[in-house]
Amino acid sequence: ELKVEQNPLFLSMQEGKNYTIYCNYSTTSDRLYWYRQDPGKSLESLFVLLSNGAVKQEGRLMASLDTKARLSTLHITAAVHDLSATYFCAVDRAQKLVFGQGTRLTINP
Amino acid sequence: DAGVTQSPTHLIKTRGQQVTLRCSPKSGHDTVSWYQQALGQGPQFIFQYYEEEERQRGNFPDRFSGHQFPNYSSELNVNALLLGDSALYLCASSLRREWDTEAFFGQGTRLTVV
Numbered sequence: 660e661l662k663v664e665q666n667p668l669f670l671s672m673q674e675g676k677n678y679t680i681y682c683n684y685s686t687t688s689d690r691l692y693w694y695r696q697d698p699g700k701s702l703e704s705l706f707v708l709l710s711n712g713a714v715k716q717e718g719r720l721m722a723s724l725d726t727k728a729r730l731s732t733l734h735i736t737a738a739v740h741d742l743s744a745t746y747f748c749a750v751d752r753a754q755k756l757v758f759g760q761g762t763r764l765t766i767n768p
Numbered sequence: 769d770a771g772v773t774q775s776p777t778h779l780i781k782t783r784g785q786q787v788t789l790r791c792s793p794k795s796g797h798d799t800v801s802w803y804q805q806a807l808g809q810g811p812q813f814i815f816q817y818y819e820e821e822e823r824q825r826g827n828f829p830d831r832f833s834g835h836q837f838p839n840y841s842s843e844l845n846v847n848a849l850l851l852g853d854s855a856l857y858l859c860a861s862s863l864r865r866e867w868d869t870e871a872f873f874g875q876g877t878r879l880t881v882v
Contacts, residue, residue: 702873758810
């Protein structure tokens with residue numbers, strides 16, 4: 660059974676700092692997704708990582724995928740308050756997404 | 769181009785009742801998946817429909833059933849509602865081809881069972 664684990668589950672950080680969220684998964688998969696969710700809202704797609712070594716960047720967020728280590732990272736650079744949200748990674752398994760528990764990120768002024 | 773639309777956005781039901789949630793996929797998409805997201809947790813896969821048939825199913829009881837129509841829209845039905853069925857229900861649409869599997873999510877239906 661595919662399991663997806665994120666850490667940390669809760670992260671409180673100051674504006675301007677850098678930090679990384681980690682996503683480990685238990686079985687081989689070639690596609691990994693990162694989503695953002697604001698309270699009471701649906702999922703907003705951030706990145707789709709399709710192959711080993713893939714790196715994608717959008718603004719202050721950068722995601723990478725290492726399929727051999729079964730690890731993806733979401734790196735936040737010079738955090739701003741607007742990035743406060745819950746972030747989920749999800750691994751594609753035959754078009755079924757298996758989600759991590761989510762990382763609740765709070766960025767304080 | 770309309771994205772994935774779900775209805776209703778909010779719903780309150782009583783224990784034991786039945787509920788139907790609806791989803792229209794993104795234009796051009798042929799596959800619909802349903803997820804349940806309890807408060808504070810990640811979404812859990814319920815089932816997936818393609819060509820009007822259930823193709824995959826997660827670990828949910830038979831009280832959860834669905835349907836896909838010829839226009840690719842889908843319904844999720846839950847019978848004999850329990851308090852634990854209170855959650856955000858998300859619909860995702862995608863295209864069946866293996867090289868284009870990104871799922872797009874609707875805004876969700878917030879179901880409260882009292």
